[in-house]
Amino acid sequence: MRDTPYDDVLWTPSEAQKRAAALWRFAELNGFDPSDYDTLHRWSIDKKGDFWSAVWDFCEVIGDKGEIYFQPDETAWMTGARFFPQARLNLAENLLRGDDAARAIFAMDELGQVQTLTRRELKVRVAKVAQGLRAAGVTPGDRVAGVQPNDIDALVALLATVSIGGTWTSCSPDFGEAAIIDRIGQVEPKVLFATPLYRYGGKRHDVSDRIRAIMGKLPSVTTLIVSGEGAVDPALKAVHQDDFGMQANLEFERMPFDHPAYILYTSGTTGAPKAIVHRAGGVLLQHLKEHVLHGDVRPGDTVMWYCNTAWMMYHWLVSALAANATIILYDGAPILKPDDGLDCSPLWKLAELAGTTHLGISPKYLATLAAEGFSPRENADLTNLRNLLVCGAPTLPHQFDWVYQAIKRDMAFSSISGGTEILGSFLIGSPLHPVRRGQLTVKALGHAVSVFDDRGAPVIGQRGELVCTEPFPSMPLTFWGEGGAKRYHDTYFSDRAEIWTHGDVAELTCTGSGYVHGRSDNTLKPGGVRIGTSEIYAVCEKYSQFEDFVVFGAIHEGDEEVVLCLKPAEGTVISKDILNALRMDIRTQASPRHVPARIHLVQDVPYTINGKRVESAARTTAAGLPVKNVGSLANPQCLEEYRALTREAAL
Missing domain, CATH: 3.40.50.980 (Rossmann fold)
Known part of the structure; x- marks a missing residue:
């Protein structure tokens, strides 16, 4: 049980800030006390049709809503439910609405060249x-x-x-x-x-x-x-x-x-990446709810999330256009490497130049800034910045402290968590709530988020599986391809019938906030971007010098780094040139994020009795924790060398 103090508040919105927020007005318009978020949240999941219809109206969605807002399915409560079955709309029509003269795009590359539209x-x-x-x-x-x-x-x-x-x-x-x-x-x-x-x-x-x-x-x-x-x-x-x-x-x-x-992709942990099909209406309503209500994005605001076009946050960023905001497109590296060291300033110079109100980054990026002794507040005018957002990996408590010391004291800091699967967040920020050290602020409206223990019972103050027990509009339509519906069901509903099991280890607190401690599967998330192990394995398999290999993640300075353990082929000496070639092949054939931060040579790789490589056992042992399922391993003795692996000994 976590001991949660009540003096961990780092920032609280003023009464004037609360009353100016769209979420305050939304609550009042629907007959709720804006200071009673718990009741508003319960309504949003109990009266799903009424809630999402209210979001549609409040955010002035363009289209025909129809007369049915939620259509339940008694036999398939989540996977069979439908929202707005009579509706007709176009996502782009809603993204491109607004004053023709208003600025829509502020684009900059790493050379500092700017375009606006x-x-x-x-x-x-x-x-x-x-x-x-x-x-x-x-x-x-x-x-x-x-x-x-x-x-x-x-x-x-x-x-x-x-x-x-x-x-x-x-x-x-x-x-x-x-x-x-x-x-x-x-x-x-x-x-x-x-x-x-x-x-x-x-x-x-x-x-x-x-x-x-x-x-x-x-x-x-x-x-x-x-x-x-x-x-x-x-x-x-x-x-x-x-x-x-x-x-x-x-x-x-x-x-x-x-x-x-949209079609987005899972990380490809256990084979080809799964192609997730997202419905237009679900994308629009989910993102309008997040931008307008939770993020308090207003007409004329300027929103940026540092991302690439493959990541779900790119699509999230694009949807800020529907909130009548300007979006910032940055094409380049967030930190440059001139001859005299690292240049940490690009995003902050851009934030000042564009008058950014909402900026999204990753915990790894924050850790790098802190390690370099870079203070954004001393290098850029951040007067307009109202909300700093972060996702992709757990944000450590000391990083919350650093944000308010080195970036800005009077702003919201929203640590959020969700996924490509829902194209949004289960745990999110709020303009009406205090920011608590190390915590994700609230459960998102419209999401019946809970944490289940090993009994399948909801718990507070304990780690468990993050689940969602009621349907919501941005659930995937299906996975693309033959058998897509079954693969979708097997991925999120096989553990618990008609209950979404997200694959995160999480914890809810008595104050209504929460923590996400990491993935409960073998997905890697270096720099906050989910990647799979199969693409790394595919490269390793091309090297005859390696008999076997295993990849897992290890937490370092608040981020997850990729660890690759190689078992050399008999009689083979692994040189630095071979390892450098391997790293380069992983970079070019998969992506730069797949490149291992650590490589170790090992004598064996853990396997189950039925011949399955066990990444979780290697990861757990390397983290100094006991492996619960040792009896299922064919060679449990090999784990001893993983217990001794250190960053200092990496190749």
């Missing part, structure tokens, strides 16, 4: 590409994919796709060929947007050969659109995005609430 200018660019997609034969439900950096071209491609009823899916250009094919190859896109040359970390990266290889393995793609600098093989007959489409009126295809808008 008004909503009118953005709509003109979207209309042109939308016409091009229609001319290319894209119809509602067709998939369109992007392999682009976080720039204006990528955003325009996304908005154009969903405006005509297409389904958007994307990867970051730093992903390797196999990682890209494993993802977008599943969904058979008709059109591919790609950037042959991008800049990151002070270097130009030419991935034109990768694009050629990808096109050779994507027979479904009939049209290739390239953006930015660089060129691809002329045989691919690519069209540059600047020349794609003709200027036309922007028209929106209104589709059912459950129409597929």
